[in-house]
Amino acid sequence: MPKPLEQLPEGEIERRYRIGGVMTDVLDYLTSGFVERGFEWSLPVVFSESTDPLWPDPGASIEKRIAVEIYGKTVRTTASMIIHKMVACSLLYPKLFILSPNVRIEKRERALSGRHAYEFTQLDFEVRDASSRDIRSLVEGVVCGLVDGLRRDAVEQLVYLGRHRTLKTPHAPFKCYDKEELEKRYGEDWERQLTLEITEPAWVTGIPREFYDFEDDGKWDNYDLILPQYGEVLSGAKREWEYEKIIKKMERDGIKKEHYTLLLKLAKEGRLKPSAGAGIGIERLVGWIVGAQHLGETQIFPKIPGMVYDL
Ligand code: AMP
Ligand code: MG
Numbered sequence: 001m002p003k004p005l006e007q008l009p010e011g012e013i014e015r016r017y018r019i020g021g022v023m024t025d026v027l028d029y030l031t032s033g034f035v036e037r038g039f040e041w042s043l044p045v046v047f048s049e050s051t052d053p054l055w056p057d058p059g060a061s062i063e064k065r066i067a068v069e070i071y072g073k074t075v076r077t078t079a080s081m082i083i084h085k086m087v088a089c090s091l092l093y094p095k096l097f098i099l100s101p102n103v104r105i106e107k108r109e110r111a112l113s114g115r116h117a118y119e120f121t122q123l124d125f126e127v128r129d130a131s132s133r134d135i136r137s138l139v140e141g142v143v144c145g146l147v148d149g150l151r152r153d154a155v156e157q158l159v160y161l162g163r164h165r166t167l168k169t170p171h172a173p174f175k176c177y178d179k180e181e182l183e184k185r186y187g188e189d190w191e192r193q194l195t196l197e198i199t200e201p202a203w204v205t206g207i208p209r210e211f212y213d214f215e216d217d218g219k220w221d222n223y224d225l226i227l228p229q230y231g232e233v234l235s236g237a238k239r240e241w242e243y244e245k246i247i248k249k250m251e252r253d254g255i256k257k258e259h260y261t262l263l264l265k266l267a268k269e270g271r272l273k274p275s276a277g278a279g280i281g282i283e284r285l286v287g288w289i290v291g292a293q294h295l296g297e298t299q300i301f302p303k304i305p306g307m308v309y310d311l
Contacts, residue, residue, distance in 0.1 A: 001111065002296035004309040019290045019298055021157045022150065026286050029146050030123055031099070037138070039125060040093040044081060044100030049073065050260050052080035054104065056253050057209045059232070063305075064105040076259075077103040080279060081124045082212055083263055086239055089126040090266065090273040097125035099282070108306030114294040115231055117283060119303035126277030132221050132238050135276045136203060139225060139234065140172035143201060150289065161290045174225070176203040191231060198228045211249035213237035223278075230288040236278025243267040 008016065035041060047070065054060045066077045081100045088096055102122050110116040127135065148169045150158065158164035175198070182190035182204065194202065204224045207213075214221040214237055222237030240246050246267055250257055257264060266272045287295040296302030301311045 001304060001307070002294050002299075002302045004302065004311065005300060015161070016297065016300075018157045018160045019286070019292065020300070022154055022161070022290050023282075023286050023298060025150060025154050025157075026146065026282070026289065027099075029149055030142065030280075031097075033142055033145065034097045034123075034125060037095070039095040039097045042088060042093070042096050042098045044078065044098050045084060046078055046101070047075040048078070048084070049075055050083040050263060051076045051078050052082045053210060053253075053255050053259070054079050055210065055255070058207070061107040061110060062104060063107045066103060066105065079104055080122060082210075082279075083260065085124055085126040085277060086212065086241075086272065086275065087263065087266065089128050089275045089277070090241075090271060094128040095126075097123060099123055106305040110305045111307065114292075115284060115287075116305055117295060117299060117303040118305050120284075120295070120299075121282040122279040123282060124277070124279040126239075126275050128273050128275045130238075130276040132205075132223060132236075132276055135236055135278055136176075136223060137173070139236075139278060139280075140170075140174055143225075144170050144172050147289070157290075163289065163291050166291070167289060170200045174201050174203050176205060176223075179204050179206045191226065195226055195229065195231045198226065200228060201233075202226050202228075211246055211253060211255060212239050214240050215245075215249070225278075225280075227284075227288045230284070233284045233288065234278050234280045236276070238276040239274065241267060241272040241274050243272075 031041065054062055067074050078100060080102050081098050100122055101119060103119055105118050106116045147167060151167065151169060155164060158167060177194065182194060186193040204226060205222065206220050207222055207224060208220055224232050225234040227233050246264065283295040283298045286298045292298055296304045302309065
């Protein structure tokens with residue numbers, strides 16, 4: 001398990017320094033890549049009435065949801081910027097991205113997955129009137145360009161971390177799998193099996209989950225990006241924008257409508273617009289690139305489920 005910074009032996013400090021170098025390059029590439037593609041860069045929020053319910057999501061495992069009272073109102077810590085993105089994309093920026101802290105108090109057994117932190121960062125982005133295919137092509141361009149750029153400009157770090165030979169630039173378009181088909185082939189453990197089988201990043205589509213992902217006749221227009229030998233690094237979707245549909249799905253899933261008053265009001269007034277987008281887990285992306293055993297190795301102050309260090 002990754003130790004806190006002050007307990008790291010000297011050799012490990014050197015490795016962490018190199019991982020930090022890759023993190024800097026990744027953040028630099030991603031943020032400038034989105035700005036160059038015409039996205040506005042928004043800052044995140046920490047507290048608000050509405051946040052991602054993280055339910056129902058087959059991947060969710062939340063032990064505690066944080067809600068506090070300030071100024072006589074109950075607010076929740078950001079689990080993801082999905083609601084804010086949908087609103088900002090509808091009312092203000094047709095293309096936006098946000099680097100945002102996500103607080104998710106994951107069940108403590110997830111410490112062992114090596115893929116979960118209870119505080120992590122997402123690069124969340126959304127595009128008005130975009131289709132799922134548009135977003136998938138955008139992500140493919142970003143991922144291929146990122147790996148290619150790192151292989152060219154971060155040679156020293158990648159060689160030190162033992163990844164220069166094994167980290168190959170992927171080829172777009174990535175293969176696309178249907179979740180139901182995967183389940184038929186592999187059973188419930190499909191994600192792990194697919195992760196072990198693929199040698200290039202791959203898409204999985206049609207995953208039943210939260211109300212905001214678009215669903216038509218039981219077909220979900222959403223997608224996850226799976227990295228070879230690693231697992232899910234990104235989730236995204238075309239979004240719902242119609243009031244009646246959102247309400248129906250919330251009722252079906254037992255979501256508290258009173259936690260989403262503004263979103264529902266905008267939808268009812270027809271001010272919520274169609275969009276599509278995704279969120280990339282930064283620690284997972286960097287963890288995959290550097291070959292980390294645990295994504296806590298990519299955090300200077302690790303937030304490992306079940307472990308609260310001093311900083
Ligand atoms: P989600 O929309 O819930 O799939 O979250 C988007 C992305 O955030 C995922 O694809 C992961 O890369 C990342 N992510 C989700 N949960 C965690 C976690 N507990 N720790 C680290 N990264 C996470
Ligand atoms: Mg996901």
